[in-house]
Amino acid sequence: MSQQIGRKLIRLAAGVGLLIGGGCSAVGPGTGRDYAPEVFMDEGGVSKDIPETLAGQYLAGRHALREEDTEQAYRFFYKAYSGNDQDALLRDYTFRSALANGNMQTALTLAQKILQEDNRDNEMARLVVILNAIKEGRTEEAYGELQKVDPRGINILLKPVLSAWVLLASSEQAAAIESLDQLDRYDGFKLLKSYHLALLAHQAGMVDLAAEQYEAALKGPSGQSVRLVQSYGTFLIETGRADDARKLFEDYKKRFPQSPTINKLLELVGDGKSINPLISNPLEGAAEALYSSAAIIGQEQASSTAITMAYFALMLRPDLTVANVLLAELFEDRDQDEKALEYYERVPEKSPYFLNAQIRVAWLKYKLGQEDNALASVKKLAKENPAEIEPLIVLADMSRDRKDWGGAARAYSKAIDNIGDAKGRLWSLLYARGIAYERMKVWEKAEADLLAALELRPDHPQILNYLGYSWADRGEKLDEAKKLLIKAVSLRPQDGYIVDSLGWLYYRVEDFRNATLQLEKAVSLQPEDPTINDHLGDAYWRVGRKDEARYQWQRALWLEPEPDQIPLIQNKLKNGLPPIDQKTK
Numbered sequence: 001m002s003q004q005i006g007r008k009l010i011r012l013a014a015g016v017g018l019l020i021g022g023g024c025s026a027v028g029p030g031t032g033r034d035y036a037p038e039v040f041m042d043e044g045g046v047s048k049d050i051p052e053t054l055a056g057q058y059l060a061g062r063h064a065l066r067e068e069d070t071e072q073a074y075r076f077f078y079k080a081y082s083g084n085d086q087d088a089l090l091r092d093y094t095f096r097s098a099l100a101n102g103n104m105q106t107a108l109t110l111a112q113k114i115l116q117e118d119n120r121d122n123e124m125a126r127l128v129v130i131l132n133a134i135k136e137g138r139t140e141e142a143y144g145e146l147q148k149v150d151p152r153g154i155n156i157l158l159k160p161v162l163s164a165w166v167l168l169a170s171s172e173q174a175a176a177i178e179s180l181d182q183l184d185r186y187d188g189f190k191l192l193k194s195y196h197l198a199l200l201a202h203q204a205g206m207v208d209l210a211a212e213q214y215e216a217a218l219k220g221p222s223g224q225s226v227r228l229v230q231s232y233g234t235f236l237i238e239t240g241r242a243d244d245a246r247k248l249f250e251d252y253k254k255r256f257p258q259s260p261t262i263n264k265l266l267e268l269v270g271d272g273k274s275i276n277p278l279i280s281n282p283l284e285g286a287a288e289a290l291y292s293s294a295a296i297i298g299q300e301q302a303s304s305t306a307i308t309m310a311y312f313a314l315m316l317r318p319d320l321t322v323a324n325v326l327l328a329e330l331f332e333d334r335d336q337d338e339k340a341l342e343y344y345e346r347v348p349e350k351s352p353y354f355l356n357a358q359i360r361v362a363w364l365k366y367k368l369g370q371e372d373n374a375l376a377s378v379k380k381l382a383k384e385n386p387a388e389i390e391p392l393i394v395l396a397d398m399s400r401d402r403k404d405w406g407g408a409a410r411a412y413s414k415a416i417d418n419i420g421d422a423k424g425r426l427w428s429l430l431y432a433r434g435i436a437y438e439r440m441k442v443w444e445k446a447e448a449d450l451l452a453a454l455e456l457r458p459d460h461p462q463i464l465n466y467l468g469y470s471w472a473d474r475g476e477k478l479d480e481a482k483k484l485l486i487k488a489v490s491l492r493p494q495d496g497y498i499v500d501s502l503g504w505l506y507y508r509v510e511d512f513r514n515a516t517l518q519l520e521k522a523v524s525l526q527p528e529d530p531t532i533n534d535h536l537g538d539a540y541w542r543v544g545r546k547d548e549a550r551y552q553w554q555r556a557l558w559l560e561p562e563p564d565q566i567p568l569i570q571n572k573l574k575n576g577l578p579p580i581d582q583k584t585k
Contacts (some may be wrong), residue, residue, distance in 0.1 A: 001192055061093060068304070068334060070101035076104070088117075095125060100304065102311045109131050117466065123150060127312070130162070134286055135316050139169045154293060154305060156186060161196050161289040169282035173204050191220030192296075195228055196289065202235050203279050210235060225253070226261045227322070231278040233265060238277075245269060249250055257421035258390075260352035287317035294326055303330050321351045328360065336365045346568050355385060366398055374398065382414075389415040389422060393429070400436060409436040427456035431463055438470060446470070460499060464488035469501035472508045481505055496526025504535050510580070512542040523552075530561035541577045549576075 061076035077094040084090050095110035111125035126145060135144035143166045149159045160182035167176040180200070183193040198213035214232040227250045236245035249266050253259065268275050279285045307330050313323040325530035329341035341364045347357035358381055366374035375398055382391035398409035412433035419426055434449030450467040457463055468484035471477045485502040492498050503518030519536040526532055537552030553573050561569065 022476075044149050052079075054084060058090070058093070061097060065093075065097060065100070068336075070097060071339075073097040073108075074101040074103060092122075099124065099128070099308055099311070102307075102314075104128075104311060104315045121150075123152075123155065124308075127158070131286075131290075131312055131315055134162070134166060134169075134283065139166050143170070151182075154297065154309070157183070157189070157192070157293055158289070161287055161293075164196070164200055165282045165286040165289065166260075168200060168285070173206070176200060176204070177209075191217055194220075195225075195292070198228075199231060199279055199285060199288065202231065202277075203282065203285055209237060211239075224255070225292075225295075226256075226259055227278060229286070230261055230265060233269075234275050234277050237269070237275060242269065253421070257424075260356060264352040274472075280401060284317055285312045287320055287323075290316065291320060291323050291326070294323070298326060298330055303334060306330055321347055321353060325353050325357065330355070332360070332364070337367050341368070344526055355381070355388065356390065359390050363394050363398075366401075368577075371398075373403075382411075387418060387420070389418050389420070389425075392418070396432065396436075400432070403439075405436045405439040409433055409440065412436060427453045427460070427463075430456070431460075431466070435466065438466075443470075443474070459487075459491065461488045461491040461495070464491070465498045465501050467506065472501065472505040475508060478505065478509055481495075482509075494525060496522045496524075496529065496532060499525060500529075500532045500535060503539065507535065507539055507542070510542075512539055516541040516543055516545075528559060528566070530556040530559035533559060534561065534565070537572070538577060542580075546576065 008506040030530050057076045057080035061073045061080065064073035064076060066072070074094075074097040077090065077097045080088070081090045081094040091110055091114060095107055095114060098104075098110060108128055111122075111128040114122050114125040115129060126149060130142050130145045130149075131143065132273065133139075143163060146159060146163045146166065149155050151159050160179050164176040164179040167173075167179060177197065177200070180193055180197050183189040183196075194216040195211045198210050198217055201207075201210035201213060214228075214235060217228055218232065229248060233245040233248050236248065237244070246266070246269050249262050251270065252262050253266065256262065265275060280289055288311050290313035294306045294313060297309060298306035298560050307310050307327060310323045310327045310330070313320055313341070317323075324343045324346045328340045331337075331340035331343065341361060344357040344360045344364070347353050351357075359378065362377040362381065363375045365377070375395070378391050378395045378398065382388075382395055386392060392411050392415040395485050396408045396415065399405075399407035399411060416426065416429050416433070419429070430449045430453040434446045434453060435450060437443070437446035440446075447467075447470075450463060450470070454463045454467060464484045465488045468481040468488060471481035472485070482505055485498070485505050488498045489495075489502050499518055500522035503522055506512070506515035506518060516536070516539040519539050520530065521533045523529075534556040537549045537556065540546070540549035540552060550573055553569050556569055557573075
């Protein structure tokens with residue numbers, strides 16, 4: 001029966017797919033919606049609720065999964081499975097959606113049933129069961145199940161590392177170290193092995209081995225990991241080397257001056273206070289292994305797997321703040337702002353990450369339409385943390401988004417005054433303030449800021465572009481502007497805005513042929529921008545292509561330009577451009 005229901009679902013899915021693909025759907029391109037309406041209105045105005053069906057819930061769940069809307073996917077699949085709990089296909093999809101959405105208790109219940117009744121080779125279901133056994137201290141069972149895991153994909157890393165921590169929990173230190181030796185089979189895992197071996201040896205009290213492996217791990221890319229530096233520093237303090245720990249933290253701060261963790265650790269060391277170890281027991285070691293895997297995978301843009309690994313880490317250690325922060329960042333990268341907000345709000349006040357999390361909360365609330373609340377929050381954070389520049393930068397960005405250029409300039413100025421150890425960010429603040437001044441029509445200050453930013457970052461294409469375009473648009477320093485814009489285009493040849501700037505420079509120097517060539521390319525790269533289309537219209541008019549010019553101007557109006565540009569474009573549509581010797585543009 002189970003397989004029969006599954007086959008029916010697949011046939012139904014295929015049938016609906018043919019209807020949609022054949023263009024017979026009443027919803028789709030041109031309607032402004034890609035989902036079925038909640039009610040259907042016939043010509044007589046009679047409405048009927050569309051009944052929920054197994055196939056509908058299944059298809060909606062599949063679509064939601066493809067769109068990475070895990071919350072809706074879980075809702076659809078769980079509802080379908082609740083009425084059909086003998087179907088293996090629905091059970092598998094409900095398990096997958098529960099896992100993807102962080103519903104770990106449901107995922108565990110389904111994983112146990114999958115392994116018992118359906119598919120004993122389901123690696124993800126097996127991993128959930130293993131983690132539950134680790135969490136409950138059933139180490140022998142966990143180790144036995146780990147040996148059944150096929151070392152493919154992420155399990156190449158997880159199987160030996162989790163096995164090592166399970167063995168350490170059973171006081172089998174030699175076997176734990178031997179388990180990590182399995183990482184030697186794969187190229188590129190040498191430094192990663194050193195990191196995990198250092199953590200394990202530290203926890204086991206194997207001082208010489210821990211010191212050796214911490215030093216080895218520190219030499220590779222993992223040396224940039226704040227978690228490694230934190231754990232090694234704690235180890236150094238525990239072994240009577242507090243001065244070495246302080247130097248380790250200070251060296252890290254030179255590279256990453258705004259690290260909240262390292263700044264907090266330096267404060268504690270300076271006050272002679274104790275520092276809690278990164279890992280206090282093997283369970284936390286296993287959670288750390290899952291978190292570090294999530295962080296590594298997240299850097300490779302495999303966000304779905306990284307999210308699942310972070311959920312696994314929280315399954316073992318619900319208080320692991322860095323896992324919540326990582327989840328928030330991953331959801332923010334996906335533009336899933338509400339879910340990102342949920343995880344940032346889980347960061348406790350005592351955490352070094354609390355201030356940054358509250359800043360992100362304010363920004364996300366702003367994006368979600370809670371502008372007054374967000375502005376009040378970030379102003380409060382700026383007032384309560386006068387030495388911090390981050391709240392000021394976010395306040396400035398919010399002001400800039402609201403076109404409050406004066407407010408933006410003031411906030412950027414305060415951030416610049418408080419720059420402290422974050423001198424590496426000075427160029428971006430000068431650049432942003434220069435834009436604000438330019439929009440305020442305070443060109444002298446804008447030019448000074450843009451030139452100062454360019455001096456700090458002479459090859460930055462956006463600075464080159466903004467300064468060069470501003471000069472071109474003002475008809476000033478055109479030779480210098482040309483050099484800047486040619487350089488910017490060489491650095492970013494596929495950026496339509498930068499190519500437009502070069503085209504506009506040619507227009508301003510009355511090289512209309514080259515202006516047309518560049519502006520045509522800019523429109524092909526950025527077809528939806530009204531200003532670029534307007535510029536191309538002007539260039540077409542100057543080379544005698546007047547019908548095409550009017551088309552581009554009309555297109556610019558369709559694309560909703562800034563309000564002050566609308567009457568200017570309308571006038572060009574009506575009257576064209578004046579002769580060269582009479583032009584006002």
